[in-house]
Amino acid sequence: MGNKHSHSNKSKVNFEVIHSKDKDLETDRLSLGHYIMREIWQGNFLSPISDTLKQGARVLDVGTGNGTWICELAADYQKSQYVGIDILNLQPSIRPFNVQFIQHDILKGLPFEDNSFDFIHVREMIFDIKESDWSNIMYKELYRVLKPGGWLEIIDPELYWHDSGPVMTKLCNSVCDRLCSQGINPFIAKRHKESIQSMPGLTFVQQEERVYPLGPWAGKVGVLAESFLKETCKGFIKWVYPKKNVERVLNELSTEFKTYKSYFIVVRCCAKKA
Numbered sequence: 001m002g003n004k005h006s007h008s009n010k011s012k013v014n015f016e017v018i019h020s021k022d023k024d025l026e027t028d029r030l031s032l033g034h035y036i037m038r039e040i041w042q043g044n045f046l047s048p049i050s051d052t053l054k055q056g057a058r059v060l061d062v063g064t065g066n067g068t069w070i071c072e073l074a075a076d077y078q079k080s081q082y083v084g085i086d087i088l089n090l091q092p093s094i095r096p097f098n099v100q101f102i103q104h105d106i107l108k109g110l111p112f113e114d115n116s117f118d119f120i121h122v123r124e125m126i127f128d129i130k131e132s133d134w135s136n137i138m139y140k141e142l143y144r145v146l147k148p149g150g151w152l153e154i155i156d157p158e159l160y161w162h163d164s165g166p167v168m169t170k171l172c173n174s175v176c177d178r179l180c181s182q183g184i185n186p187f188i189a190k191r192h193k194e195s196i197q198s199m200p201g202l203t204f205v206q207q208e209e210r211v212y213p214l215g216p217w218a219g220k221v222g223v224l225a226e227s228f229l230k231e232t233c234k235g236f237i238k239w240v241y242p243k244k245n246v247e248r249v250l251n252e253l254s255t256e257f258k259t260y261k262s263y264f265i266v267v268r269c270c271a272k273k274a
């Protein structure tokens with residue numbers, strides 16, 4: 001039996017939809033999502049910070065989820081110190097000695113001094129943060145706690161599915177409409193660069209994209225990505241089609257992924273604080 005975890009804070013937008021209430025299921029889903037991302041990007045970061053990490057740096061992971069990303073980094077670069085922050089307590093109680101987890105609502109501000117971190121990583125907060133909160137809180141807070149010379153990395157998928165079949169297209173459109181009505185921008189992934197570039201203190205802003213393939217046509221990563229996406233879509237299907245049979249829609253999606261060789265794009269934006 002999985003543990004339940006509570007979703008009681010008002011600032012959380014889509015928790016019941018995106019994140020399973022079952023802590024074990026949600027932790028597994030996030031781990032799978034992490035391994036797929038690592039495979040697609042062939043690594044855990046893109047910024048030129050490996051020398052800094054080897055020497056000993058301070059690293060922050062915002063919306064750390066189950067903390068897999070930060071625990072991996074902590075094992076790879078043991079001289080550095082790591083903080084993972086999340087509103088939910090999904091992180092393991094047994095963790096590397098150089099990792100600390102803090103439970104906190106980041107929309108209330110980041111609980112750190114100015115200029116505290118050499119590297120800040122924010123991945124897949126697309127469903128949780130409204131566009132106005134990105135502009136009014138997130139970018140400013142991330143900038144504030146980043147050290148001069150430090151790097152910020154934001155990774156998000158774009159919620160537009162390429163080469164999609166009719167079921168997938170309709171689902172994606174309905175989800176995007178719902179998100180927009182809540183003030184969430186489903187295309188924020190490609191907006192981060194523009195927003196960050198408009199901040200005078202952030203330089204060397206660079207954006208890269210990768211294909212996130214869905215289905216066996218793309219080999220093992222495609223098979224895993226399909227299963228991750230289907231797990232994530234369960235909540236979306238119940239949200240936008242409360243009367244439909246979820247398993248049936250998932251089977252239709254599988255067929256479409258195979259037939260159309262569907263995929264979406266993941267975007268990574270890196271910037272250095274002057």
Ligand SMILES: C[S@@+](CC[C@H](N)C(=O)[O-])C[C@H]1O[C@@H](n2cnc3c(N)ncnc32)[C@H](O)[C@@H]1O
Pocket residue numbers: 011012030033034062063064065066069085086087088090104105106107122123124125128129
């Ligand atoms: C899709 S998960 C991504 C987790 C992790 N970054 C990864 O890539 O595996 C989004 C995470 O953001 C957290 N989150 C959402 N809103 C938050 C908030 N206001 N404050 C802190 N964490 C938040 C959620 O609890 C969840 O763990």
